[in-house]
Amino acid sequence: MSSTDKKVSTVAFIGLGHMGAPMAANLVRAEYTVRAFDLVPAALEAGVTAGAEAAASAVEAVTGADLVISMLPAGRHVLGLYEDILGAARPGTLFVDCSTIDVADARAVHALAEGRGMRCLDAPVSGGVVGAEAGTLTFMVGGGGEEFAEALPLLDVMGKKVVHCGAAGSGQAAKICNNMILGVSMIAVSEAFVLAESLGLSHQALYDVASTASGQCWALSVNCPVPGPVPASPANRDYRPGFGAPLMAKDLGLAANAVRAGGVHAELGLRAAEMYAAYAEGRGADEDFSGIVRVLREDSGKAAE
Template sequence: MAARGTQCFLTVTRKYSSSADKNVAFLGLGNMGGFMAANLAKKGFAVRGYDPSKEALAAAAKNGIAEANSIAAAVDGADVVVSILPSNKVVLDAYLGKDGVVQHARKGALLIDSSTVDPNVPKQIFPVAIESGKGFTDAPVSGGVMGAQNATLAFMAGGRKEDFERSLPFLKAMGAKQFHCGEVGSGQVAKLTNNMLMGITGMATAECMHMGIKMGLDPKVLLDVLNNSSARSWSTEVYCPVPGLVPTAPSSRNYDGGFKNELMVKDLELASSMALGIRSPIPLGAVATQLYRIVQSRGYGQKDFSYVFQLLKEDAEKKK
């Protein structure tokens, strides 16, 4: 992708639009989507949701989300459709399938996909949506489950500027920062770049924390040193992989309720494919991808990706 498609501009204003867009269809009510839909409802939008999981639908209903039994039923009459779905195939089926969003959403609707997918996925959806009289933007998110719950997510959007500006009231209801990154697909480029770096720094934090602790340093002292030195990062301040040091980190909750390792593997594979396509060297990204694959192969795919610390710890103990 040309450089002009990857320049990002930050929007931090908190003013909400008086737009007539009030009816929202929300597709995907899992760990992230359930909270995102709930925050839209809290801001006064009328939200109708769909998820193949009955449990997810029931949980969303408690937060004011009306239930729909299909994608077509969810998007019927909606001004705006928001989705956060797990894979390339699911997103393409949801939008371009015969029972999908483009076929059944009303003319003039705005479609916002917050899934993390290959940049070519929104590029396939965009022209079909535009031809059918609908707006479309890819707007993946960063901030994890806590960010979704607290409406502090960062959105990285690609697509037409007018569609991005129309999406702002909804993005602001669900998050704290909104970036317009350029043409359609550029939001995905920004997100995959972010997640590869997150995976690399998470891996590095885990191995260095393990090394220092094994050498006899008090974990709390070591973390304090890192957070006040040049190694300071999001992985040390917010997402420490060592249990008990940061109470809000997944590591302090048995590595549950965070960003699943299997999703990290998926995103790193997408980022690796993107890098391969442009011959961009990613030696650290490749190592990180393999390490998180090992975590998954050992049966910990459902745990937060910071579980890599426990993997290193377990392997070290076996070699005593």
């Protein structure tokens, strides 16, 4: 039986944070047996409430599982986890890492798994907590074609768009490139609104023009950084995060690392990384990434003094 013919029924899910918990819950609703683990007791309890089976450890979670999904904060956490659990899995088990990590770390994870007789995909996501809860995430997947086909039914449960981007590390490459576009565009949209304010142009007027003209983009039409024009945007909830500024700072930092390593001239991407790092370390620590508009507004006021 080829790997693409395998029937996945039991899934180990490691990492039940804001993204992992609703992703695991969607798998439970699709009638997969989900054996879950998280170092944080409250997070594990949330997984159990959603119908997952609690494991006493990550090793216990992966023992006998057909497929392993991880959703962790950084590359070092994924590498450390794999060092601990690869020996407990059945030979040939497919590991799917949905964390957002450095491309080099993702390739190291693949090499580590394959060196222990396992198979691996990097499959970071876009769509935030709302997408995780609704099962409408976008998955960007790197790894082999057979492995992709095997994981696809589960990824389809958790997302609405699943793209096989190429070989090992390609999913992470797509993720950081996409989020570099998003970070730069959010700053550009925010600067435009602050400029509009200084010119006496209302938020609604600028939105009505730009949202149907060449300035249209996701940062404007879905996550508009000012209150009013898009009722569902975080700006109307005092910038409570949908996608937090620290997460944007992390992703732009990964993009900046790749830019420097590749010798790429990406002035705007590097500047956006600097701006979001500063914002996330200050008032943006608990805010949506669109809240950077307030920093730009304050800096503009200081410059005008």
